[in-house]
Amino acid sequence: MNYEAVIGLEVHVQLKTRSKMFTRAAAGYGFDENTLTDPVVLALPGTLPVMNKEALDKVIRAGLLLGCEIAPVCKWDRKNYFYPDSPKNYQISQYDQPICRRGEVEIELPGPARNIMGEHKRVALTRIHLEEDVGKLNHGESESLIDFNRAGTPLMEIVSEPVIRSAEEAFAYLTALKTVMVYGGISDCDMEKGQMRCDANISIRPAGETTLGTKVELKNLNSISFVRDGIASEIRRQTAVIQAGGRIAQETRDYDGQTGQSQSLRSKEMAHDYRYFPDPDLMPVQVDEDWKNAVRATCPEMPFDRQRRLLQEYGVPYTITSVLIPDSGLADYFEEAARLCGKPQAAGNWIANDLLRELGAAKVALADARVRPAHIAGLVKLVEDRVILSNAAKEVFAEMFRTGEEPSAIVAARGLKAETDTGELEKWCAEAIASNPKSAADFRGGKDSAINAFKGPVMRAAKGKADPRLVDETLRRLLAT
Amino acid sequence: MADDLNFLSIGELSRRLGAGTVSSGEITRSVIARTKAVDGRIRAFNSFNEEDALSHARASDARRAKGGALGPLDGIPIGMKDVISVAGQPLTASSRMLENFVSPYDSTTARRLKAAGAICWGRLNLDEFAMGSSTENSAFASTSNPWDLSRVPGGSSGGSAAAVAAGEAIASLGSDTGGSIRQPAALCGVVGMKPSYGRVSRYGLIAFASSLDQIGPFSRTVGDAAMVLGAIAGHDPRDSTSVRLDVPDYPRAMAEVAASGRKWRLGIPKEYFGEGLDPEVGAAVEAAIAEYRRLGCDVREVSLPHTRYAVGAYYIIATAECSSNLARYDGVRYGHRSKEATDALDIYFKSRAEGFGAEVKRRIILGTYVLSSGYYDAYYLRAQKVRTLIRRDFLEAYREVDAILTPTSPTPAFRKGEKAADPLAMYLNDIYTIGVNLAGLPGISIPCGFTKAGLPVGLQVIGQPFRETELMAVAAAYEAATDWGARRPNL
Amino acid sequence: MPHNEDLKLDHVANLARISLTPEEKERFAAQLGDVLAYIAQLNEVDVSQVEPTAHAFPVVNVWAEDRAEAGLSVEDALRNAPEKRDNMFVVPKVVE
């Protein structure tokens, strides 16, 4: 019998804000231990929370981008549980009134080949709510050291419906979600920095079955590929257990990306009773149409919509768009260059291939690149107008990248201009024909390829700067007489 | 008569300071001297810093000498309940849990008192984490009632009330969750006021029950309470529950109301005069009501039908909130950590077992229970709904009256140990004060007589939401016609 | 409303992370039993048509702008720590 997986993902995304969710201590990553705290972060006696407006704007933007219903009113609840990384020993979260409900994430599955677009699906969301992050435990031999810099950082919990069917879909879902968050300026979603974290609820059932199997929660999937590998291995594990006639235990398992193994977290089975109740220190949030419209005005075009537009408007190949789209800055760069030169294909090739390669090699961010879209456009024009030849163009690009000089200036300075003086060319061609009567006869006799015998000498005479097409035309004209 | 400065009102002292006939240094020294002389018997203070107080007094006198006095409170020593944070001072909540905790930050009330030039004086004793009505639940000492050292001063702000009554502070701040300012004020024969919920910032007040807690003043006169309230009231961006309402110049506003010769309509809720009310207390309060009639007020009976459910609703809401508010005391970041703890989980169980006293544990347990899975609707949600009804009762009554008169406490100060074994009896002691917190109203207790045994009796005046001016004007009218506040305990 | 036998002290004390002595358990069970019995009178009230009150004077949208302000120095942050090292709070190793 073959089995199908039923997967729901719980993704935690840190919002990009200057200060924390409920106090104005700075939020950030990579600072010295316990330098981003204040009395509220440390839950000192007498401290109180105050909402961060920007965090609300950002979660509403996320909700609008993903087509969620934004709750007209929502409140804050306390989730009570003791853990050393939790300063208050309760987390301020949203229990029965999340700020966003429903919505969906458009995903793209891998296509049959790298250069062919894959199937698109929509993964339904259950809810998005806002809460606060906890501190970080650093485990030693016999002790754990606690750094509260991360504590109180605005955290968005995005819960999907159990509609994901494979590790590949989960991978595509996280990739798409991350791109939307980055486009919206909501989060950088750097999983290495813990800005995006994922837990997966996984169960399997005989294909076609409609009832759900026992679900296992997989934790610590801290990179997008770990999510894929972890889910794949969990599906294999559950299938093996069932085929061996065993039963799946409802449990939480910890996945180790290094070993590819997961193990049960026994202590998690200690009875949980979060005793949720409305936080009396905070007032409800009321989102009216004006607020939603103000946020909507700041919403960017969605990544896949933009990809479809690039394909239609500019007619660039799918492969190029799939390189440009994930980085909205790069896509902006492309669109400007394409507009300036009117030759999207050529501009796209320079950007997706040469520019990215050079940036990578030089470890330079696009924003810091000396080559701006106008340079690319200028270069494309020079080639288009046959002012320079493709081999010269490569040289011009390399120089532009290094110095940021105008392409035309580089061409002039380095004498890379293509040879277009037809008088000279006539002379070289005539000489070439005169010095090779045999090939001239062959050509006139109908052996078209014989014409190539004249081209070498002409190019040599032109020191490589002659336009091959012009050379060919001229030779044919002279040989015709 | 320098030794008597400590018994004068803020009003009188600020007049003399203004006239240059007394200095903040002299006032502060007389308060310190009195405290050293009597606090061994009263135990109102957990601690005090003589040098710190005197240096602030010197600074105040220097300001004044340069003509830069900051107002009526400049140079006045004001005692602080040990749940209100003052930067650099201990903040213990009278609990072993915080015995060695020193606060690195100022509460908003402390910041505002300092801005008014007042001297934050000492750390005043209370029932541990403000949970109690007798100050016997302090982990350090049980405060004595200055009128009878064998009796309790009430609570939870017993230290704040006793300090003012015994002349160890000119005025003080307390906190009131279910009567913790008004009841000890009544039992110690001083003025104690609980402002409307949201009027005074809670930032820096150790939370007991967040939706009920409110900071307020203890003083010798209603006028003094008005001055202190004026200094600490007002919107605070650090407290999401503080209201954006202008704060009147209370003393001036009260004078205007009084001058207008307004005829007050006062309500007497019959539910507050039933069984359990001590006859002597009842008689004193009836006499006070008669005095109001004599003053030409329109006194009529009103009904607050849900009064009998107030204590029940209160103990569900207050304990539920406290069970969560006190979770932060875990021995990890600050506070008591058990020496016995062997692993991380152990730190919680043992530190909290050693750090909290019986009443705090009892309330955390009860609050945890009422919030636990399956019971939320039956307890917390239902209590929140009953709370709505109790608040409605008051707002109904205020359609026909300006203020409500009741006893503050059903009995005068009781003997130490008398109710210690019976929590429920202790809880029922708050029966007249709790409704005010549930409804978020302002309430004040003023002296209205003494029992034959010489124990003070308090009259509670309950006002309308954010109408503290009218409330205090009503109280001041009675105060002006009597002189109960002038008596002093002899120690 | 559940009856006070339901007060499972061990379970509740575990949730509250407080270890109780046998004496405390016995005493609390009796005392809280009284309180719960008293509280049970709330059942008399018909609240079917009543909205709960979370705040006596509710307002909405109380927030601050997203401006970072100076917080505590590491020294102040750790001043009251029972045990600290390398600018961090120390607890016995936490095993998940």
Ligand SMILES: [Mg+2]
């Ligand atoms: Mg969750």
Ligand SMILES: [Zn+2]
């Ligand atoms: Zn979460």
